[in-house]
Amino acid sequence: MEDHNLHDEAEAEKKLREYIYVDTDLMNSLLAQFDEGLSTLTTRMNEKTSILTQVATKGGRKSAKISGGVPGIANGSGSAEDSHSMADESSTHNRHQYSENIVYGDYGVEILEGYLKKQFVPVENAEPGDLVLYKDSFSLYDFDSLEAGTNPEIIDPVLRLSTDNVSEEKLDGLKKQLRVLQARTRNASNAKMQIDDMKKKIQKAEQKITEDKSSQENFRSVYAMVNFFSKSMPNSVIVSTEQTVVFAQKSLFRLSPSQLQMLQKNPRTLYIMGIVENKSDNTNWKHQTLTNSQLAPRDIGAIASYLSSIALTNFGISQKEDSLRIRPISMYF
Known part of the structure; x- marks a missing residue:
């Protein structure tokens, strides 16, 4: 009993892993090449999944009597208890199986790491065919997802939603205002100031349009690359x-x-x-x-x-x- 408690304490102190990817087929293939690889995993699974079985088998039964007849059904009375029970059992089984698959993969990775411990090659020395276990930023x-997010048909309307967006139509409007201003205020004392201010607006608008076109071209280049990968x-x-x-x-x-x-x-x-x-x-x-x-x-x-x-x-x-x-x-x- 004391050994069991020590084991539980060791398990509790163990650093938890967040698995994001497990290829169980490849894992099983490698484990099968060790005499006791898969049997070790099976034993560990039997020990660790008993709690899943206990949770999965708990629950209750609900029933509802149906009477009065339903058109097209010869006997219109019965009980919903059996169908509810079958659906509940199926759902429980699916949850149980999914949980077992997750646990199987997790323990399988740890067991495989133990068997391969002496066979791992440092990444800097590895060649095709070598097994590696390493950590790095990524x-x-x-x-x-990138293809959908960089599709010009999707991204262009989003870019146009920018509050400082300038369209070609808006630029044409500013140029038209400048021509009108130049014609009407040719002899006015404040004409130069107004014209200079309008020219600055046009220059800023042209610069923004150039930047937007460059951004759109960049997205198109990225989309072409991503589309190739996809x-x-x-x-x-x-x-x-x-x-x-x-x-x-x-x-x-x-x-x-x-x-x-x-x-x-x-x-x-x-x-x-x-x-x-x-x-x-x-x-x-x-x-x-x-x-x-x-x-x-x-x-x-x-x-x-x-x-x-x-x-x-x-x-x-x-x-x-x-x-x-x-x-x-x-x-x-």
Whole structure:
């Protein structure tokens, strides 16, 4: 009993993790390669999910008698107790299963980390095929959300809502006022002051319109880049660190799209466990192939990869020429 209490105290003192991503299929695949990997996880699950079972099986039964007949139904009397009970049991089962899946992933990551402890390679020394576990500051890119947020059809009307926005029509109106003012006040003593004031307004309006056009062009450039990522890497979220680019499946995140946006400019460091699948190619691939009229068939499949490398670099996502490309197993704070 004393050992059990000590274990509970150790669990209570344990630093809590906030898991935001777990690839259970990849985790299970790696655990299965250790003789006792999956059995250890199953044992831990059986120990830790008993409370879920207890909570899930608690509850009551409600019933309501129905009588009087319903058109189209031969027997119009009965009880709603059975259907309510079945729906309640189904809902309870779904909640229980969801909770078990979360717990399974959490404990599986910890067990896998224990098995791989001696196999992890420092990021600065890692090569394709190596396993890594590291922490770093990060930037997150959800291209589906970015595509919607930078679409010119959506963003242009929003930009025009600015209180200091100046339209071409307003600028034309100011110029017309200037011409009228110049014609009417040609001989007036205060004409120069009024004309100079109007010219300043026109100059300020022209400057604002130029800035707005530049801003719109910037958004269009960003949208073109984001649209490329969205189409070439569908259902993906990219996490960028100083030395790595992490390619994650959006469906495996435990956060909604709006919650993912909260991770932008996050001051915390993110723990990432994964497999190094490749390194960014810093060779002059464009000179070697795109300018060559005799494009070899073996190079065709690399075109998309090359374009992605250009986009990742231009967008500032790939921070090093030879940054590691990571397939994540888990990410947590």
